[in-house]
Amino acid sequence: MIRFDNVSKKYPGQPRAALRNITLEIDRGEFAFLVGRSGSGKSTFIRLVLRELRPTRGSVFVDGGDISNLPSWRVPKLRRQIGTVFQDFRLLPGKTVWGNVAFALQVTGYSRRDIRSMVPETLELVGLADKGDRLVDELSGGEQQRVAIARAVVNRPMILIADEPTGNLDPATSVGIMKVLDRINRQGTTVVMATHDSTIVDQMRKRVVELVNGDLVRDQGKGTYGYQA
Numbered sequence: 353m354i355r356f357d358n359v360s361k362k363y364p365g366q367p368r369a370a371l372r373n374i375t376l377e378i379d380r381g382e383f384a385f386l387v388g389r390s391g392s393g394k395s396t397f398i399r400l401v402l403r404e405l406r407p408t409r410g411s412v413f414v415d416g417g418d419i420s421n422l423p424s425w426r427v428p429k430l431r432r433q434i435g436t437v438f439q440d441f442r443l444l445p446g447k448t449v450w451g452n453v454a455f456a457l458q459v460t461g462y463s464r465r466d467i468r469s470m471v472p473e474t475l476e477l478v479g480l481a482d483k484g485d486r487l488v489d490e491l492s493g494g495e496q497q498r499v500a501i502a503r504a505v506v507n508r509p510m511i512l513i514a515d516e517p518t519g520n521l522d523p524a525t526s527v528g529i530m531k532v533l534d535r536i537n538r539q540g541t542t543v544v545m546a547t548h549d550s551t552i553v554d555q556m557r558k559r560v561v562e563l564v565n566g567d568l569v570r571d572q573g574k575g576t577y578g579y580q581a
Protein backbone atom coordinates (compact mmCIF):
# COMPACT_ATOMS: atom_id res chain seq x y z
CA MET A 353 0.00 0.00 0.00
CA ILE A 354 2.93 2.30 0.86
CA ARG A 355 6.38 1.52 -0.51
CA PHE A 356 9.59 3.47 -0.13
CA ASP A 357 12.24 2.41 -2.60
CA ASN A 358 15.66 3.67 -1.53
CA VAL A 359 14.25 7.07 -0.59
CA SER A 360 16.41 9.94 0.59
CA LYS A 361 15.23 13.43 1.38
CA LYS A 362 17.52 16.39 1.91
CA TYR A 363 16.02 19.81 2.61
CA PRO A 364 17.67 22.68 0.76
CA GLY A 365 20.40 24.30 2.83
CA GLN A 366 20.51 21.48 5.40
CA PRO A 367 23.86 19.73 5.82
CA ARG A 368 22.44 16.24 6.41
CA ALA A 369 19.60 14.34 4.85
CA ALA A 370 16.36 14.14 6.87
CA LEU A 371 15.85 10.59 5.52
CA ARG A 372 18.51 8.32 4.08
CA ASN A 373 18.07 5.31 1.80
CA ILE A 374 14.75 4.22 3.23
CA THR A 375 13.38 1.02 1.75
CA LEU A 376 10.19 -0.18 3.35
CA GLU A 377 6.81 -1.63 2.47
CA ILE A 378 3.61 -1.26 4.49
CA ASP A 379 0.96 -3.66 3.25
CA ARG A 380 -2.74 -3.05 2.82
CA GLY A 381 -4.49 -3.39 6.16
CA GLU A 382 -1.34 -3.12 8.27
CA PHE A 383 -0.94 -0.98 11.38
CA ALA A 384 2.55 0.48 11.74
CA PHE A 385 4.03 2.78 14.36
CA LEU A 386 6.73 5.20 13.30
CA VAL A 387 8.97 6.02 16.25
CA GLY A 388 12.14 8.01 16.79
CA ARG A 389 13.41 11.04 18.63
CA SER A 390 12.44 14.54 17.62
CA GLY A 391 14.12 15.33 14.32
CA SER A 392 14.61 11.69 13.31
CA GLY A 393 12.52 12.09 10.15
CA LYS A 394 8.99 10.91 11.02
CA SER A 395 7.19 14.00 9.73
CA THR A 396 9.34 13.97 6.61
CA PHE A 397 8.26 10.37 5.99
CA ILE A 398 4.62 11.36 6.36
CA ARG A 399 4.96 14.41 4.13
CA LEU A 400 6.50 12.24 1.41
CA VAL A 401 3.49 9.88 1.51
CA LEU A 402 1.14 12.87 1.22
CA ARG A 403 3.28 14.27 -1.61
CA GLU A 404 3.80 17.47 0.33
CA LEU A 405 7.46 16.74 -0.44
CA ARG A 406 9.24 14.93 -3.24
CA PRO A 407 12.15 12.61 -2.51
CA THR A 408 15.64 13.82 -3.39
CA ARG A 409 16.42 10.25 -4.45
CA GLY A 410 14.36 7.09 -4.80
CA SER A 411 10.62 6.59 -5.25
CA VAL A 412 7.53 6.55 -3.08
CA PHE A 413 4.65 4.31 -4.15
CA VAL A 414 1.08 4.54 -2.87
CA ASP A 415 -1.39 1.85 -3.92
CA GLY A 416 1.06 0.64 -6.56
CA GLY A 417 1.60 4.01 -8.23
CA ASP A 418 4.83 6.02 -8.09
CA ILE A 419 3.80 9.35 -6.55
CA SER A 420 7.28 10.88 -6.64
CA ASN A 421 6.64 12.55 -9.97
CA LEU A 422 2.86 12.69 -9.92
CA PRO A 423 1.67 15.80 -11.77
CA SER A 424 0.25 18.35 -9.35
CA TRP A 425 -3.27 18.05 -10.78
CA ARG A 426 -3.32 14.42 -9.58
CA VAL A 427 -2.26 15.23 -6.01
CA PRO A 428 -5.75 16.08 -4.65
CA LYS A 429 -6.98 12.65 -5.75
CA LEU A 430 -4.06 11.00 -3.94
CA ARG A 431 -4.78 12.99 -0.78
CA ARG A 432 -8.45 11.99 -0.81
CA GLN A 433 -7.24 8.41 -0.42
CA ILE A 434 -5.26 9.29 2.70
CA GLY A 435 -6.95 10.49 5.87
CA THR A 436 -4.81 12.54 8.23
CA VAL A 437 -5.02 13.20 11.95
CA PHE A 438 -2.69 15.50 13.90
CA GLN A 439 -1.82 16.22 17.50
CA ASP A 440 -3.63 19.58 17.42
CA PHE A 441 -6.96 18.28 15.97
CA ARG A 442 -7.28 21.11 13.37
CA LEU A 443 -11.08 21.26 13.52
CA LEU A 444 -13.23 24.07 12.14
CA PRO A 445 -14.18 26.18 15.15
CA GLY A 446 -17.75 27.45 15.42
CA LYS A 447 -19.05 24.39 13.59
CA THR A 448 -20.77 21.37 15.03
CA VAL A 449 -19.38 17.86 15.12
CA TRP A 450 -21.65 16.99 12.20
CA GLY A 451 -20.54 20.11 10.31
CA ASN A 452 -16.88 19.26 10.72
CA VAL A 453 -17.30 15.69 9.55
CA ALA A 454 -19.64 16.57 6.68
CA PHE A 455 -17.52 19.48 5.43
CA ALA A 456 -14.96 17.44 3.48
CA LEU A 457 -17.76 15.48 1.82
CA GLN A 458 -19.64 18.65 0.90
CA VAL A 459 -16.64 20.27 -0.76
CA THR A 460 -15.77 17.14 -2.73
CA GLY A 461 -19.30 16.92 -4.10
CA TYR A 462 -20.97 14.03 -2.28
CA SER A 463 -24.77 14.08 -2.48
CA ARG A 464 -26.79 15.16 0.55
CA ARG A 465 -28.23 11.69 0.67
CA ASP A 466 -24.77 10.08 0.85
CA ILE A 467 -23.69 12.58 3.49
CA ARG A 468 -26.77 11.79 5.56
CA SER A 469 -25.79 8.14 5.71
CA MET A 470 -21.98 8.44 5.85
CA VAL A 471 -21.72 10.98 8.69
CA PRO A 472 -23.81 9.12 11.31
CA GLU A 473 -22.13 5.82 10.43
CA THR A 474 -18.74 7.40 11.05
CA LEU A 475 -19.81 9.18 14.25
CA GLU A 476 -20.97 5.80 15.51
CA LEU A 477 -17.60 4.29 14.60
CA VAL A 478 -15.70 6.86 16.70
CA GLY A 479 -18.15 6.79 19.60
CA LEU A 480 -19.78 10.17 19.03
CA ALA A 481 -23.20 9.05 17.76
CA ASP A 482 -25.03 11.27 20.26
CA LYS A 483 -22.82 14.36 19.86
CA GLY A 484 -23.44 15.42 16.26
CA ASP A 485 -25.13 18.68 17.25
CA ARG A 486 -22.47 19.86 19.70
CA LEU A 487 -20.09 22.67 18.80
CA VAL A 488 -16.59 21.23 18.58
CA ASP A 489 -15.27 24.10 20.73
CA GLU A 490 -17.25 22.73 23.68
CA LEU A 491 -15.84 19.21 23.52
CA SER A 492 -13.03 17.64 25.54
CA GLY A 493 -9.67 17.02 23.87
CA GLY A 494 -10.41 13.33 23.45
CA GLU A 495 -13.77 14.07 21.86
CA GLN A 496 -12.21 16.63 19.54
CA GLN A 497 -9.69 14.06 18.42
CA ARG A 498 -12.53 11.62 17.72
CA VAL A 499 -14.14 14.26 15.53
CA ALA A 500 -10.83 14.72 13.71
CA ILE A 501 -10.61 10.95 13.17
CA ALA A 502 -14.21 10.82 11.94
CA ARG A 503 -13.47 13.60 9.47
CA ALA A 504 -10.34 11.77 8.31
CA VAL A 505 -12.10 8.48 7.58
CA VAL A 506 -15.63 9.51 6.58
CA ASN A 507 -14.85 9.09 2.88
CA ARG A 508 -13.31 5.66 3.55
CA PRO A 509 -9.70 6.37 2.58
CA MET A 510 -7.33 3.45 2.02
CA ILE A 511 -4.77 4.89 4.41
CA LEU A 512 -5.01 6.76 7.71
CA ILE A 513 -1.94 8.69 8.79
CA ALA A 514 -1.88 9.86 12.38
CA ASP A 515 0.93 12.20 13.47
CA GLU A 516 1.12 12.15 17.29
CA PRO A 517 -2.66 11.77 17.68
CA THR A 518 -2.38 11.26 21.44
CA GLY A 519 0.23 13.99 21.99
CA ASN A 520 -2.22 16.37 23.69
CA LEU A 521 -4.24 13.77 25.59
CA ASP A 522 -3.99 12.14 28.99
CA PRO A 523 -3.20 8.41 29.18
CA ALA A 524 -6.77 7.18 29.72
CA THR A 525 -8.13 9.31 26.87
CA SER A 526 -5.27 8.12 24.66
CA VAL A 527 -6.29 4.50 25.21
CA GLY A 528 -9.79 5.39 23.96
CA ILE A 529 -8.33 7.00 20.84
CA MET A 530 -6.19 3.93 20.16
CA LYS A 531 -9.28 1.71 20.39
CA VAL A 532 -10.88 3.86 17.69
CA LEU A 533 -7.79 3.65 15.46
CA ASP A 534 -7.63 -0.10 16.00
CA ARG A 535 -11.30 -0.45 15.02
CA ILE A 536 -10.69 1.53 11.84
CA ASN A 537 -7.67 -0.63 11.06
CA ARG A 538 -9.72 -3.80 11.57
CA GLN A 539 -12.15 -2.53 8.96
CA GLY A 540 -9.30 -2.70 6.46
CA THR A 541 -7.74 0.77 6.54
CA THR A 542 -3.94 0.84 6.56
CA VAL A 543 -2.82 2.91 9.57
CA VAL A 544 0.54 4.62 10.01
CA MET A 545 1.02 6.42 13.30
CA ALA A 546 4.01 8.54 14.31
CA THR A 547 4.28 8.73 18.07
CA HIS A 548 6.42 9.40 21.12
CA ASP A 549 3.93 7.56 23.32
CA SER A 550 5.89 4.55 24.57
CA THR A 551 3.03 3.22 26.71
CA ILE A 552 0.69 3.06 23.74
CA VAL A 553 3.26 1.38 21.48
CA ASP A 554 4.07 -1.20 24.16
CA GLN A 555 0.38 -1.92 24.75
CA MET A 556 -0.65 -2.29 21.11
CA ARG A 557 2.14 -4.66 19.96
CA LYS A 558 1.94 -3.67 16.32
CA ARG A 559 4.71 -3.26 13.76
CA VAL A 560 7.29 -0.69 14.88
CA VAL A 561 9.53 1.19 12.44
CA GLU A 562 12.25 3.21 14.15
CA LEU A 563 14.18 6.11 12.63
CA VAL A 564 17.41 7.52 14.03
CA ASN A 565 18.78 10.66 12.38
CA GLY A 566 17.08 9.76 9.10
CA ASP A 567 18.15 6.10 9.04
CA LEU A 568 15.74 3.20 9.38
CA VAL A 569 17.32 1.27 12.24
CA ARG A 570 14.55 -1.14 13.23
CA ASP A 571 11.49 -2.71 11.65
CA GLN A 572 9.87 -5.10 14.09
CA GLY A 573 6.58 -7.01 13.96
CA LYS A 574 4.54 -6.93 17.20
CA GLY A 575 7.16 -4.50 18.41
CA THR A 576 7.81 -2.36 21.46
CA TYR A 577 8.84 1.28 21.74
CA GLY A 578 12.31 0.03 22.46
CA TYR A 579 14.26 3.09 23.56
CA GLN A 580 14.34 5.69 26.31
CA ALA A 581 12.60 8.89 25.29
Ligand SMILES: Nc1ncnc2c1ncn2[C@@H]1O[C@H](COP(=O)(O)OP(=O)(O)OP(=O)(O)O)[C@@H](O)[C@H]1O
Pocket residue numbers: 363364366369370388389390391392393394395396397
Ligand atom coordinates in the same frame (compact mmCIF):
# COMPACT_ATOMS: atom_id res chain seq x y z
N1 LIG B 1 11.09 22.36 6.08
C1 LIG B 1 12.29 22.00 6.53
N2 LIG B 1 13.40 22.67 6.12
C2 LIG B 1 14.62 22.29 6.55
N3 LIG B 1 14.85 21.27 7.39
C3 LIG B 1 13.79 20.58 7.83
C4 LIG B 1 12.45 20.91 7.43
N4 LIG B 1 11.60 20.05 8.04
C5 LIG B 1 12.37 19.23 8.79
N5 LIG B 1 13.67 19.53 8.66
C6 LIG B 1 14.82 18.82 9.30
O1 LIG B 1 14.76 17.46 8.93
C7 LIG B 1 15.06 16.60 10.02
C8 LIG B 1 13.87 15.65 10.26
O2 LIG B 1 12.75 16.41 10.73
P1 LIG B 1 11.30 15.80 10.93
O3 LIG B 1 10.39 16.94 11.16
O4 LIG B 1 11.00 14.86 9.82
O5 LIG B 1 11.51 14.97 12.29
P2 LIG B 1 10.41 14.29 13.25
O6 LIG B 1 10.95 12.93 13.56
O7 LIG B 1 9.09 14.38 12.66
O8 LIG B 1 10.48 15.20 14.56
P3 LIG B 1 9.31 15.47 15.66
O9 LIG B 1 9.18 14.21 16.46
O10 LIG B 1 9.87 16.60 16.45
O11 LIG B 1 8.07 15.83 14.91
C9 LIG B 1 15.37 17.52 11.19
O12 LIG B 1 16.78 17.67 11.24
C10 LIG B 1 14.69 18.81 10.82
O13 LIG B 1 15.38 19.92 11.38
